[in-house]
Amino acid sequence: MRKAIGVDLGGTFIKAALIDESGNILYKEEAPTLADRGPDDILRRIEGMIREIAAKNDLAVSDLAGLGIAIPGFIDDESGVADEVVNIGWRDVPVREPLKQRLGIHVSMENDANAAALGEAWVGAGRGRRFALCVTLGTGVGGGVVIDGKVLRGANTMAGEIGHMVMVPGGAACNCGHHGCLETISSATGVVRMAREALVEAKQTGRPSALSDDPELTAADVFAAANALDAVANEVVDKAIETLAWGLGTAANVINPEVIVIGGGMSRAGARLFDPLRVAFPNYALRRVAAAVTLVPAELGNDAGVVGAARLALYS
Amino acid sequence: MRKAIGVDLGGTFIKAALIDESGNILYKEEAPTLADRGPDDILRRIEGMIREIAAKNDLAVSDLAGLGIAIPGFIDDESGVADEVVNIGWRDVPVREPLKQRLGIHVSMENDANAAALGEAWVGAGRGRRFALCVTLGTGVGGGVVIDGKVLRGANTMAGEIGHMVMVPGGAACNCGHHGCLETISSATGVVRMAREALVEAKQTGRPSALSDDPELTAADVFAAANALDAVANEVVDKAIETLAWGLGTAANVINPEVIVIGGGMSRAGARLFDPLRVAFPNYALRRVAAAVTLVPAELGNDAGVVGAARLALYS
Incomplete structure (x- = not known):
């Protein structure tokens, strides 16, 4: 072999x-x-x-x-x-x-990101599917499109950059120079940023939250607090997921994938991520697009x- | 032959x-x-x-x-x-x-829409380019993606449906059942709808406009009024174009085309459409994505x- x-x-x-x-x-x-x-x-x-x-x-x-x-x-x-x-x-x-x-x-x-997408499409969560969109939720939001076992590269290997779809014009500044990109909201970094902002507001309004604003705060902490029914954390997590559903629905209308594979650190949140994501996704993808696709966790990890x-x- | x-x-x-x-x-x-x-x-x-x-x-x-x-x-x-x-x-x-x-x-x-895209990519405005996104601005906003001379169909022939990317959640109702899709804003129908709404508001505030609210109002009328320096019409046209730039930038980040071919009735607006569109597009597409693509009018018409x-x- x-x-x-x-x-x-x-x-x-x-x-x-x-x-x-x-x-x-x-x-x-x-x-x-x-x-x-x-x-x-x-x-x-x-x-x-x-x-x-x-x-x-x-x-x-x-x-x-x-x-x-x-x-x-x-x-x-x-x-x-x-x-x-x-x-x-x-x-x-x-x-x-x-x-x-x-x-x-x-x-x-x-x-x-394209290599990881190809790996997942080949022998990971996208195996056997002809059209795969693979997404990594980490420090940023990476993406790759695999069609019939080949990475869609586009004109200059930039295809699949779904993390930089502008969701909220004038929103938070992104490393790419634009504002309000998907990765400013639905990445681990975005979740932490929004949690910090929500904490400032919660303090001002006297709203309680178990979240701490220490410099080491991680997206995992925010998801853990959400799972422990912290209302502030839940709002942050809900916003990150709703925006992710919007971004994935948008990308899905463009490429009509059979499977969307979601990996990266934040995908470890499991049901707290996938359950509401699967509910919200059809609000943004066309009915026939949503009917053709499944949203699944990545399998190959690192x-x-x-x-x-x-x-x-x-x-x- | x-x-x-x-x-x-x-x-x-x-x-x-x-x-x-x-x-x-x-x-x-x-x-x-x-x-x-x-x-x-x-x-x-x-x-x-x-x-x-x-x-x-x-x-x-x-x-x-x-x-x-x-x-x-x-x-x-x-x-x-x-x-x-x-x-x-x-x-x-x-x-x-x-x-x-x-x-x-x-x-x-x-x-x-895919057939029209293939035609333009073959011998129309996209000829000689490997990655083409073709868009039709008419009653709706149609789209098709052509890669190496083949239509990208996706899982169930829905790829390229950029008219149904949700731009404004909760916006105007779309035929597809969602709200705020690109085609509710940047199609001929969207321009007429927004013009009617702007006229109602203009009347309430006593703002003058040469636009008439007769039932026969067309997008061409709104573009003509804009060209004649009607401020209300210009705001409507600007919004349709800014949102189109946003939608096309979003789709371009996903598929990284070499050319975006724009056809359909509304594309006849010429410079009033293409000039501001080309200015706004790089605010939504990644720098390298924007650098790789040209936005051109369709050539094959009907x-x-x-x-x-x-x-x-x-x-x-």
Whole structure:
């Protein structure tokens, strides 16, 4: 059976895994990214990880079907260059050619959200479905569209950027430069921001809340307080979910997916997220669109990126 | 050169054209739909039009590469059935098999907005672009997405329904059952509705406007008044365009098109539509998404549907 290595380059860790053509993870490891050492150092360490993984699995590097690499930023697939990777400070960094030359194998690149989407669509919660929209609710709201086993990239690999659909013009400032994007509301960051704002208002009006405004407040804390029937927390969570339903309904009207796979840290909220989301979604998606789609939790967790990256290498 | 016939079944007219594989219209004709005579009568008359067009062009029906038919409603491509066509009162009408059996040629079906999108993407304003979003601003707001010369259909042929993206939850009622859809604001119908509302308000506040509230008021009248510097009309037109920019920016973040082709009656407003639309669009599309796309007027006019339908027959 053919095997490939998928690499998920993150701001903190580099994950790499040996994956077979059925999508099974045969071996995986991770190493700190150490972004401040610069791109060449990172690419050399990725090369080292590939060689090590091959050796540990009694393979020659040349036995591999290829290497797929997920990059947390904008890529130019034609040139094989990472245009802009804010998290690790990259700009116009050639990725494909250096790795290809050093390793002598085929190298594929993809944006990390798209790679994760491809992983989930291949062997995760979207398996067997031809049209999948995969969403990650984390620090931001990432998205990827997979059609017949291929990532929809669009004109310049920006397709699926549903986190930046403007939901509330003039709303909270977003990193992208616009205001009121979906990810300012329905991400973990958005939930924390709204909770802080709600707490300020609650204090002013003397409304009680078990939420604390300490700097460490997380979205998980807000969901926990909501589950413990804290009214302020419930309003925040309700708003994040209602807006997510609106955003997903909007995206679904555009691409008409069979499945919407929802992952990322916030998806761990489980029924408190999915139950109201499934109720609200048909208020924003056309009846026939809503009838054709199921909203399901992601299944691959943090492995989605390496699995999707390997899939690229195996089938491209 | 291979030739096919494209048919565009509308609420009022059936258009049919003989088209070659370069997208040239060699011959066209139209006939009244006469929807009240029922589906079988319509299909028999379509059959008659095909035979007549072939004969008039010295072709046997069997010389045709096929027939493509654009249907103004929901279709099930697998079964070849028109599920629901509100305009002409069809429900669960088999289309492909009856035509195929009577004519003995290959028959393809598509939703009319998708067929028009395919026509524009093939030989109209989107030619040469791999990723096209085509929008029709008419009674409603129709949309179709064409990727590498193929219509994106999605799970059940609903992809591209950007007219039903909810822009203003709780806004004006839409035919789809929701409120505040893009087409309640940025269609010709939406412009007329908003103009009527603005006129009522203008009268109450004693604000002058050259707009009349007669029952025949059209979107073209409102655009004409706006061009004549009527302040009330300009506010209405501005709102329709700002909301369209928002909707198109949202859809563009999802599919990252290279071109957005804008057709339909309202697109004839020309610079009064396109100039502010192009200014506002980047406020809603991500910088890289906006940089990759051009917004252009459609070129095929009412022929887009027959051309796209023929394309289906020629390349499927």
